[in-house]
Amino acid sequence: MDSESKPFSTHWADITADRIIRERGEKDVYVCASGITPSGTVHIGNFREIISVELVVRALRDRGRTVRFIYSWDDYDVFRKIPENMPQKELLETFLRKPITLVPDVLSDEASYAAHNEKTLEKVLPEVGIEPEYIYQAERYRASKYAEGMKTALDHRDDIRRQLNAHRTTLLADDWYPVSVFCTRCDRDTTRVTGRDGDYGVSYTCDSCGNAETVDLRKTSALKLPWRIDWPMRWSVEGVDFEPAGKDHHSEGGSFDTAELTSREVFGHEPPVSFQYDFVRIKGGSGKLSSSSGEVVSLSDVLRFYQPEVVRYLFAGTRPNSEFAISFDLDVLKIFEDYDKIERNYYNKPENPKKIKKWEKDARIYELSQVGAVPTTLPYQIQIRHLTTLLQIYSGDIDAVVSYLGDVPEADLERFRVRARCAWNWVNDFAPEDFRFSLRTVDDGRVDMADNLAAAVRTLGVLAVDKLGDLPEKEFSNLMYDVMHEHSLESAEFFTAVYQALIGKDKGPRLLNFLHVVGRETVSGLLGLY
Ligand SMILES: [Zn+2]
Structure with missing residues (x-):
């Protein structure tokens, strides 16, 4: 649906897109950003940020705007802690305090532990129709691409300290510098900046190996900005117009608050439009998900049980600021049914103007749930x-x-x-x-049951040979009840006997439909054993 035929939508992604255009003005390109530190499995809660951005990107593109969708891997962050369930802990321990991009991949054969987490996500995102432009922070920093940003931060050292201290209980001291250093001899960040020359030179000493040297921001790979300063620096370098953040960052005095100040006052960039997204809970999945990554549920885990359109529907159909659960219990069926319903409705626009509003709301959710183009006609549905x-x-x-x-x-x-x-x-x-059930086979032989029940089952078997599949369900149903009455049985005992003969259980799918689906040959074979 293009902007001509649908100038207004109440969907949150459209409202955000309109807000971006209003607040940022008309631009040739709008930059929408997302990102994370690949220090562990990117879980489904992290995915909420990615898809929230992607939905807004689509809304902007639907308005005819050009959008750059970037995803930053903060892989020049320090390896602070070994995640649970990791093999080769002793080896990993020797990499603590080094950048995660230098930590070896002990789970597969990627270039590093960071790359493992990055590639795992990058491989699966296209399945749900998400293909951002990836930016690798380690690569950028080590190639000195952020030299000017770091110099600007150093030039505004006192301003940044004041901005951060406004929200701190333990204040940053006067000798604090807004950079962290990975020692060029031992790669650890166990370093202290000791001074700078007012230009590009920065001196530091390393507490681990005793190394002391002066490096040039334009040539060294040793320096990076701490998170709260790195974030606004990148907003200015990339010209970010929109980036949402989780509750932790959007709290009072959180990193978004300070990044806004730093962005405006130090880097001269109006901070991006943002919103806060809430957590995703997991319901009914205990114990059976993600054996490789502990209790963390990833997008790949979810895609084993939900088709991509339905995953998108879960996120597109929920406002980002409300918490919701991804279920693995019986709710899964309900969610598929809900999706199928909005799909049918999409291709059946109501005439009644009173119903149009609700239809438009669901129609937009359906469009945003599609991985590729919206199908032109109702796709094949199966309950x-x-x-x-x-x-x-x-x-x-x-x-x-x-x-x-x-x-x-x-x-x-x-x-x-x-x-x-x-x-x-x-x-x-x-x-x-x-x-759950599985069909018995003739080779399994008979199930023990009373003679009168076996006789009724046998009669039904004969009826199946003659009529199952030939008669309409309703007529076959009447004949089936005749069999039951003929043998003077209550429906509960009769049905139980038939289910026992077919699947060895007292209950099963709705019997009449089940007999038809199983088919004449198999039904008569199994019931014919009695
Ligand atoms: Zn060192």
Whole structure:
């Protein structure tokens, strides 16, 4: 939907885009930024920032604006602490206080521990349609790309100290410098700046190895700015117009507050438009997620159970400043059903003007949930519950489900397969016990049951041979109840006996539909054992 046909939307991404244009004025390019220190697995809470920016980027592009979407890896940060569950702890310990970009990758064969965390995310983001321009801070700093920014910070040393001290209980001393130094001999940041020459020269000593030297900002890879100063420096270097931040940064006196001051007063850049995003909780996933990364749930983990459009829907459909939960329990089915509903509605615009507002709201969420272009017609839909039944009947064989259905259009096949993989993973990992079943086979033989029950099951088997699939469901249903009455059974005991014969459990999917889906041959084979 373009800006001509839809000048106004109440979606938060559109409201933010309008605010950016209003506050920053008309520009050739709007710069939207996100970033993180790759000191551990980038988890789904961190992903909220990335997708929040991407949704605003889309809203700006939908308004015909050109946008640069940058993602900064703060990989020149120091390796402070070894994350839990890491192998080779003794080796890693020797890299403490060094930049994370120098820490070896003990989990795979990337160039460094930082690169491992970076590549892991970079590989998965395109699956949800997110492809920012990545900026690697270590590379920039080590190539002295920020020499002027660091000099500006040093020139305003007293201003910055005052700005930071306004929010500190332990005040920064008069001999404090707004830079940190990685010793060029031992790579550790266990250093103290001892002076500067007023130009580009900075002197330091290292408490670890005793190294003392003077380096030139334009030539050295040793210096960087601490986070609270690095952030506004980059806003000015990249010309950032929009960057949201988490609750921790947006608190009173938090890094966003001081960065705003430093950006304005030291770097002469009007700080970007921002908003605060809230946490993402995890519901019903305990113990079965992310064995490799402790209790952290990553985007890849979520994508095992939710198709990309539904992941986007979760974030696009929730205001950034409200906390929400990603569920792995039965709610998963409800969320797929909700998504399918807004998808159907999107292609069925109401005539009634009273209903238009609600329709427009959901339509915009649907558009923003798409990975690529919005489909021109309603994509193939399959109810998630029905899909879990089919997958269990066919033991997870997606091709078999596709040929059973026989009507999945070629164009929707990949989307269908992705949904089927998610549904099957969910059945195996998180579906409640009474939801799961597997079809018995004739080779399994009979299940023990009373003679009168076995006789009823046998009669139903004969009926299946004659009629299942030929008669409409309703008519087959009447005949099935006739069998039940003929054998003087209550429906509970009759149904239990049939489920026992088919899946060895007392309960299962809705019986009539289940018999039809399982099909004449298998039903009559299994019931014919009695
Ligand atoms: Zn040293």
